[in-house]
Amino acid sequence: MNTVFLNNKNILVTGATGLIGSNLVEALLRSNAAQIFITGRNLSKLKNTFGEFQNDYRLFLIEHDASTPIPESIKNIDYIFHAAGPMEREIILNKPINVIFPNIIGIINLLNLLHNQFEETGKQGRIVVFSSVTVYNNLTNENISVKETDTQIADSLDSPTSCYSESKRMTEVIAKSHFKQYNTDIIIARFSTVYGYTKNIPNTAFYEFIKKAIAGDNIILNGNNFPKRDNIYIDDAISGLLTIAEKGKAGESYNISSNGDNHNFASVDEIATVIAEQTSLLTGNPKVEVNVKDSTQRKPGIMLDNSKLKALGWSTKWNLHKAISTTISKILNNV
Secondary structure: OOOHHHOOOEEEEEOOOOHHHHHHHHHHHOOOOOEEEEEEOOHHHHHHHHHHHOOOOOEEEEEOOOOOOOOOOOOOOOEEEEOOOOOOHHHHHHOHHHHHHHHHHHHHHHHHHHHHHHHHHOOOOEEEEEEEHHHOOOOOOOOEEEOOOOOOOOOOOOOOOHHHHHHHHHHHHHHHHHHHHHOOEEEEEEEOEEEOOOOOOOOOHHHHHHHHHHHOOOEEEOOOOOOEEEEEEHHHHHHHHHHHHHHOOOOOEEEEOOOOHHHOEEEHHHHHHHHHHHHHHHHOOOOOOEEEOOOOOOOOOEEEOOHHHHOOOOOOOOOHHHHHHHHHHHHHHHO
């Protein structure tokens, strides 16, 4: 994973305790960056997450809500990675304002930080804006692979998850408008479904399945006809992220995805089955059952075409089975 371009650079990571943010920070700490500012809404959580690096003089832990003004201590920035914002379905469904504000107000604050910095000092920083597969939709009867230009089909505004998908779309619009009007150096990272180990286990189905499999409880899926989805292991996601930070063209969007490579185009129930199998292999315990109503007729899924990212010299490395096994192993070793 190349980080030479970060040598002697000052970096800001928002939402640093999440899956992508925390793994990104660990990758940055292996670089020769000059200063790494990491923010999160809870200072204790930041300290618990990065406690092992507390003696690294380059690391600055800052309690900050992304929807509030940027602390004055954060300045002279070369790269921003805007990872802040909830991704848990329960929050998306029940606390939509908590989703919208970090995305939209957060990006405005960060873009203004870079714009003002350039106006005052002449220093041009780059921001990598975290977007999502949810900016795409699939209204066909077949699985599709979408390019970065295929954003004309969006989620319904009445969808219970529109606060997430639409705020991600608006985040992109705001960032590209800043690029057009002020020449702010922005890059859009559109992630497919990212999975892997994190110290702060979110309340999502993937980690719930792992918990159940480790505990010896059967995995029961409510619902049926789950679509296949484009999954990408965290290590591949981080290498893709760093690739576009270094080589991506300003103002452009890049899918950070597997596009199904290495068996990563898989449905929720298929992932649950792999989790059950790999947990049994790692623990020696009997494999738990995966109960699903019906998987014979699936809804159409979406793959994110990653050819634009691959043109920058990147490729996926992780097979679904190996990646899930590695994730479970790390969780077992940290229980």
